[in-house]
Amino acid sequence: MSGLAERLQAAWRxxxxxxxxxxxxxxxYRAAWAWRLAGYRSGRRPSVKLPVPVVVVGNVIVGGAGKTPTVIALVQHLQSRGIAVxxxxxxxxxxLPPGDDDGGLEISAGSDxxxxxxxxLLIHRRTGVPVFVGRDRVESARRLLRAHPQVRLLVCDDGLQHLALARDIEVCVFDDRxxxxxWLLPAGPLREPWPRSVDLVLHTGQSPAFAGYRGERRLADHALRTDGSQVALATLAAMTGSRTRLIAIAGIARPQAFFTMLRERGLVLAETHALPDHADFTRDLPPxxxxxxLLCTEKDAAKLWQQRPDALxxxxHFTLAADFLARLDRLVDAQLSSCVRVA
Structure with missing residues (x-):
């Protein structure tokens, strides 16, 4: 994280x-947001309704709050119910790769x-569901539905403020911040005024600041090699010594949280390297x-393995609380029962 970003994060507390x-x-910023919101509410700006229900998982603060683990856990739960997502x-x-118009690129397990x-890429690899990326989420969704007509429900990763895509269920994610x-940007971390109406408020941290549902984050008991084989964290902890130096690297929103979780599992880290979120490992990787x-997050692995295939x-793992899932199921079932998709 840059010095300016660190100072702003401190000021926003x-x-x-x-x-x-x-x-x-x-x-x-507030006036601009209000004008934009009024445009969608009045119809001056179009908000596109898709032929399947849309669940948006996002946040109202700058930086990661646990959206991607939430999307993965939510999708896996819906899959367990037999819902095509x-x-x-x-x-x-x-x-952008050559020929990509940024209107919707389908992700595969082998995508760059x-x-x-x-x-x-992490969402697709963990769930196996169709994933399309593009700046225009509406067009991405349309391309996904054309390519995968069996899909009955769409989950939008982030996009709570992307009002051009009409949504049926909103999940707002918060961490301990x-x-x-x-206050709103730039005096505070808020992208839009809060509180505002959403269907579900989910807390991913240990100390929720206000009411909402809970989720629990924990590291797996193992680390993964490039070939998918596993090495137990207990084995790594036992190997730590003068001949084995464990170095942790993370290009996520809160890298220190990852380092802390590793230490809590008994791993002695000789070095830690906190990189910017979505870091470019061809440029930002330290010596x-x-x-x-070398240990990294699963999110960073695909990029880091291109430079260090020996990294682990x-x-x-993110577990959604039972009461959250029960409420989500009721909302999803209500949407699916009232939705008749036209091919």
Missing amino acids: RRGLTACLLWPLSLV GVVSRGYGRT PQHAGDEP GVGNG IAADST AVPL
Whole structure:
């Protein structure tokens, strides 16, 4: 994380001098947001309704709050119920391959992470469902439905503020930051005013700031090699010593949380490297001794393995609370029962 980003994150935790100086700019942001929202509500800006229900999983604060683990867990739950699901995502940080008009690229397990985006690629690899990425989420969704007519429900990864895509169910995700100081950008971390009406509020951290449902994050008991084979974290912990140096690297929104979880599993980390979210490992990878054992997040693995095929990826498991799933099922069932898709 850059120095400026770190200072802003610190300023957004309270209503101190920096936040107060930026507060007049947040009024401009609020006015622009209100004008945009009014455009969709009045019909001046079109909001496209798709022929299948759409569940949007997003957040109202800047930075990751656990959306991707939530999408994976939510999709896996719907799959367990026999519901055919597809996912659309912007694919933040990706580069366009030749011929890609940014209107919807289908992801495969072998997609280049630079073109697919690290999060959409992880979602596809973990769930196997159709995943399309593109700046235009509406067109991405249309292409997905044309290519996979069996899909009965779409999940939009992020996009809570992408109002051009009409949604039937909204899930707003928070981590332990809550809403920070409660102010809009740039005086605070909020992308839009909060509170506002959503169907489900989900907390992914340990200390929720307000009411909502809970989810539990934990590391898997193993790390993955490039070939899919596993090595137990307990084995890595036991190997740690003068001859085995464990180095952890993470290009996620909160890399320190990953490092802490590794240490809590008994791993002694000789070094940690916190990179920007969606880091480009061809450019941002720091010098690391070839004889070290390198650990990374599963999100970073596809990109890092291109540079360090010996790295080990530690999966993150996210469990949604039973009361959250019960409420979600009621909302989904109501939408599916009232939706008649026209091919």
